[in-house]
Amino acid sequence: MRHRFSFLRISLATLSIFAFTFATSHAEHEDKIQILLLGDSSTAAGMPKVVAPKELRFEDVIRLLLAAEADLPPTNVINLGLSGEFIRGLIDSGRYEAKVSKLPGLDYIFIRYGLNDDSKRENFEANFPKDYHELLAKLRTDHPQAMLIPMTVIPFADEKTSTKINNLIRAVASEEKLTLFDIYPLYAVALKRGPDMLNYRAYPLSKIPDNLRSIAQRYVNAEADPKVVVLDNRLDAIFGHLPGWFRDRHPNIAGYNVIATETAKFLAPVIRERRAKK
Known part of the structure; x- marks a missing residue:
């Protein structure tokens, strides 16, 4: 199948706005578990949406995989990932206040930052954890019922850089007493089937x-x-x-399907456990 892109003039920034509008305008909050995805381009899944607009979106695959579990209630997955974003930028740009703070009824919030923070945030190793704690505090205030889920980054940068970033994320999760979703080794296992098959x-x-x-x-x-x-x-x-x-190294559709599958595997038992405690 041939794809001709020369007529496409959709910037990633425009695409992110479109994705947010689409998700929120179609969100039905009654009787649905509300799941929010925050992160950079590896969460936004921008390029597959441009190149293959008829394919299932990353967030929709998560929703459908959870729907395949017969004992789980329906979900709504909102993807607010943005290409190039880092935590300080999310907060200081006003995007957090405008797009994240007022979303109603959130139950689960996945947070996957670090790659852009490493390249854009001065004194990264000192400031990134501070920024992360600040974001978590805001989310707790604005969405007190939501379970906050820090995620490690995927194998995008070299192993040394990835380890540095992920160790800081693990430390923040431990200090905040939050359950970490460690996607890095799961994605790395999938990459062993072919080092370029997921990008x-x-x-x-x-x-x-x-x-x-x-x-x-x-x-x-x-x-x-x-x-x-x-x-x-x-x-x-x-x-x-x-x-x-x-x-x-940005994920292609296969890469996002790996992340979606592991996200659903992670979240399904968590949903069951939380429902059982109510």
């Missing part, structure tokens, strides 16, 4: 050899810096030899 390819058109541009052109998006974008390995045989072809 899409996004490669600058300017780096494609001139004699191959006719093949690449039909897969180019319309951003200011045009890239060849595919969600799978269909062009690996043609362009896989180019330096950096596999560099982008």
Whole structure:
């Protein structure tokens, strides 16, 4: 199946607004468990929504997997992930107050930050935990009934950087006495089936050899810096030899399905346990 992206002019920021509007405008809060996803681009799932708009969205897969458990009530999954976001940015930009603070009836809030914090937050190792504690305090105040669930980052950065980030997240979760959802090793196991099977390819058109541009052109998006974008390995045989072809580690649909599956596995027994205590 051929995909032509040249007509698409949807920025990730616009896409995030659209995703939020879609989720909240269709949310039915009565008799449904409300689940919120907070995080960066690895939560937002922006590129698959642009490239394959007819495919199930990341948040919908979580909802449907939970619905497959016959003893669980229906859920509504709201994805407020945003490409490039870090905790300080979420708070200081006003996005937390505008988009997160007033959402009604939240039951579970998954929090997955750290990758952008590491690159954007000065004095990261000291300030990231402080920012995380601040966000958790805000969430507790605004959503006192919600279970707060810190998550480790996926294997996106190198192992040393990932370990540094995840150790800080584990420490925050321990200090806050919160249950940690450790997605990192689960995603890493899935990657062993193929190191590039869970990430899409996004490669600058300017780096494609001139004699191959006719093949690449039909897969180019319309951003200011045009890239060849595919969600799978269909062009690996043609362009896989180019330096950096596999560099982008953002999840593709298969990657998000791994995260969605593990999220549902994590959450289903938690929901049962909390319901049993009521």
